[in-house]
Amino acid sequence: MATDMAINVAIDRRSLLIGSLTMLAARPFSAPAFAAGEAIAFVSASKHADGRYSVLLLSVDGAILRDVPLSARGHDIAIHGPSGRAVAFARRPGTFAVAFTTMTNAPPVVFAAAADRHFYGHGVFSLDGRLLYVSENDIRGARGVIGIYDVASNYKKIGEHPSHGVGPHEIILLSDGKTLAVANGGLDTVPDFDRVDLNRDAMQPSLTFVDAASGALRAKHVLPDSLRQLSIRHIVADANGAVWFGAQWEGGPSETPQLIGCAGRDRAITLIDPPERNRVDLKGYVGSVAASRDGSVIAASAPKAGRIVFIDSASGAIKAASDFRDVCGIAGDHDAVFATTSGFGVLRHERPGAAPISQAELQDIAFDNHLRRWG
Amino acid sequence: MRVMSKSWPQLLSVAAISTTALSAALIPASYARDAESHYAIVQRTLDTHVLPHFAALEATAAKLPDAVEQVCRTGADGSREELLSDFRNTVLAYAGVAYLRFGPLIEGSRRERLSFWPDPRGIMNRQLRQLIAASDTAVLEAIPKQSAAVQGLPALEALITDTEVPLGPAEPAAYRCKLAIAIARNVVQLTAEINNDWTKSGGWKDKMLRPGSDNDAYKEPRDAASELVKAMLTGFQLIATTEIEPQVLKKRGFDGPYVRSNLPKLYFRAGINSLDAYYQAMALEAFLDDDKDWVKNWTGGAWRTLRESDGAGGVVSGVPKTFAAPVRKVFDMLIQMRRIVVGEISPAAALAVGFNELDGD
The missing domain is CATH 1.20.1420.20 (M75 peptidase, HXXE motif)
Structure with a gap:
């Protein structure tokens, strides 16, 4: 491992800690959710040991403050901090979404994809919180769309834009408040065959920039033909407005392209190309990307490799990497600290290139793909 | 549900110790035994099932x-x-x-x-x-x-x-x-x-049987054995969701694999037979503790149902029709087999598969 990487101690850190960890009781769902001093810090979809699924609202140290049940596996959560609203989405190719608020005790609102549409697991609020944009599939047409929902009308669908690609996955609103960036993963699925990818041999992923008001295509970036099986799935904007992505390689095992790159409205896609000493094997799958609070560091999680990679957004250089088994959820916390979660119920805080700051382990919980900082 | 939390400052001093010395001191005694077992699982499964x-x-x-x-x-x-x-x-x-x-x-x-x-x-x-x-x-x-x-x-x-x-x-x-x-x-x-x-020579069999730092796919025997576990889980999932679930949900227009040749039932049988033999070749149940007999009893019953089913609500030749399992039951058995391998069997063999590693999106 290169010297500018994180120290990778060749042991399971969890096993080192296990003997002295303090056991704390989680807050049951029925308890007052937002007692004084119990600020919500993070949100994540999760699976419980008894097989049920929910969205967990967590304190900074991992205590469960609220547990919002889901009828099936969730994926990501869109959050509008000022209004205290959040929406959890079914994962691909699910059709439900659950909206809830932390401002009142109002019950969650469940809404569904329209006929001949399914969700891809991601969405984003408009800056004013009045609209929700959701990545969806036109099942019959095999084309990606951005569903537009009116929050005030209990999330009634009021329109849709084309995503200008196939298989839109994560969708984000850029800081101008007017432009949506869409990761069109290129994979076609239909609910009848669950998560089976129907077009892996012919996929054409892209990163598109779409006018949020009109749906007009502002820019579209595609990968060269040799990388057409690199599914662009998760995106985040950095401090300078560049959009960073983490991808999933759907091609053969003999090729292992870089999975992380960036682009801008007026800047073509570039993949990070670290020097040999800094190459990190991510096993073909980046599950989530996040930016530090100041946007200077991009973090990408790779659950198959059990690794997190930290990248300097200005130079594109890998700053550090750390090992964390089954890590996937990742969110910028304070300063340059990231919060990360795993499928083994671990919430960890760490700073690039340093030993983890803290770690909490929730028993009987598996954190799903994405972790979001509340607010 | 419980929460365990711990700050790390004392670990900083630990990290200053030589990585090699730390590893030697803390690697559990079961590590070498697990590695040996994992190698044997891979070799046996490749030789008796995958390659043939x-x-x-x-x-x-x-x-x-x-x-x-x-x-x-x-x-x-x-x-x-x-x-x-x-x-x-x-x-x-x-x-x-x-x-x-x-x-x-x-x-x-x-x-x-x-x-x-x-x-x-x-x-x-x-x-x-x-x-x-x-x-x-x-x-x-x-x-x-x-x-x-x-x-x-x-x-x-x-x-x-x-x-x-x-x-x-x-x-x-x-x-x-x-x-x-x-x-x-x-x-x-x-x-x-x-x-x-x-x-x-140097092909995928060699790759799986010769893990190491210079191997781009498998660093340890565990990695190769985990690959085989994931394939098994893929098998349960694929058969359940592509062959059985559309029948359960009565999907319009669903016609099964190779329907022109009237092969959906035989295709199902071939898949189940292979998965059954693969499961037996991996022999992961041998790692279960004595108090996990219920797992063996449960999987025994599930496999019996799967072996007797024709994948369309009927039974295979030689099995009384009264034993016919509805497609809903076959679907449930496949999904539950997957869950029990994830939750009980693979952890017993030190091959626990991560939730996101297995099926992230």
Whole structure:
């Protein structure tokens, strides 16, 4: 491992800690959710040991403050901090979404994809919180769309834009408040065959920039033909407005392209190309990307490799990497600290290139793909 | 539910200790034993199951071009029956490896090129019609460069089962015959490449049996054994969601795999039989503690149900009809088998698979 990487101690850190960890009781769902001093810090979809699924609202140290049940596996959560609203989405190719608020005790609102549409697991609020944009599939047409929902009308669908690609996955609103960036993963699925990818041999992923008001295509970036099986799935904007992505390689095992790159409205896609000493094997799958609070560091999680990679957004250089088994959820916390979660119920805080700051382990919980900082 | 939390400052001083010394001190005694077990699992499963199944696929596919040529030359009923038999054997051999979606099978989109199914958008039919309409002889020399949908067994099935323009010596079938032969040769080529990539010196078998720091796929025996566990879980999931669930939900237009050749039930049986043998070859239940007998009892019952089912609500030959399991039960058994391997069996073998690692999106 290169010297500018994180120290990778060749042991399971969890096993080192296990003997002295303090056991704390989680807050049951029925308890007052937002007692004084119990600020919500993070949100994540999760699976419980008894097989049920929910969205967990967590304190900074991992205590469960609220547990919002889901009828099936969730994926990501869109959050509008000022209004205290959040929406959890079914994962691909699910059709439900659950909206809830932390401002009142109002019950969650469940809404569904329209006929001949399914969700891809991601969405984003408009800056004013009045609209929700959701990545969806036109099942019959095999084309990606951005569903537009009116929050005030209990999330009634009021329109849709084309995503200008196939298989839109994560969708984000850029800081101008007017432009949506869409990761069109290129994979076609239909609910009848669950998560089976129907077009892996012919996929054409892209990163598109779409006018949020009109749906007009502002820019579209595609990968060269040799990388057409690199599914662009998760995106985040950095401090300078560049959009960073983490991808999933759907091609053969003999090729292992870089999975992380960036682009801008007026800047073509570039993949990070670290020097040999800094190459990190991510096993073909980046599950989530996040930016530090100041946007200077991009973090990408790779659950198959059990690794997190930290990248300097200005130079594109890998700053550090750390090992964390089954890590996937990742969110910028304070300063340059990231919060990360795993499928083994671990919430960890760490700073690039340093030993983890803290770690909490929730028993009987598996954190799903994405972790979001509340607010 | 409980929460454990701990800050790390004391670990900073620990990290200053030599990594080597720390590792030696803290690696559990079971590590070497696990590594040995994992190596044995991989070797046994490859030798007794995986490699023979890929070899069988190559062997059955090898008969297809001659069988197609014979039908095209004679149009005789006997030749036609022989071709359908060879085709059926190849499809069923493929069903026996369809879940082994790692290594050579997924290189260069071979799996999709070999068996483009499911195909709910009818891509194969549409593209095959276009090829026939164009009747471009250049295509015959370039099948591997065509869309995956028309390169493999589904396209070959469409040609050899077409009753409106049956393959034979008559002129209307001339281009179809050439196309069918070219596709059959492509199937032979694909299956041979897959088998060769498994067995050649330095191939995927060697890769799985020689993990190490210079191995780009498997650093430890555990990595290779985990790959095999994931393939097993893929098998349960695939059969459940692509073959059984559409029947449970009564999906309109669902017609199962290779329905033109009336193979959905046999395809299901071939998949289950292979998965059953694979499960036995891995023998992970041997790692369960004595107090986990309930797991063995449960899986024994589940396998009995799966072995007796025809995958369509009926039973296999020789089993009383009163034992027939509804497709809903078969679906549940497959999903629950997957869960019990994830939750109980693979952890017992020190092969726990992460939630996101297994099925992230």
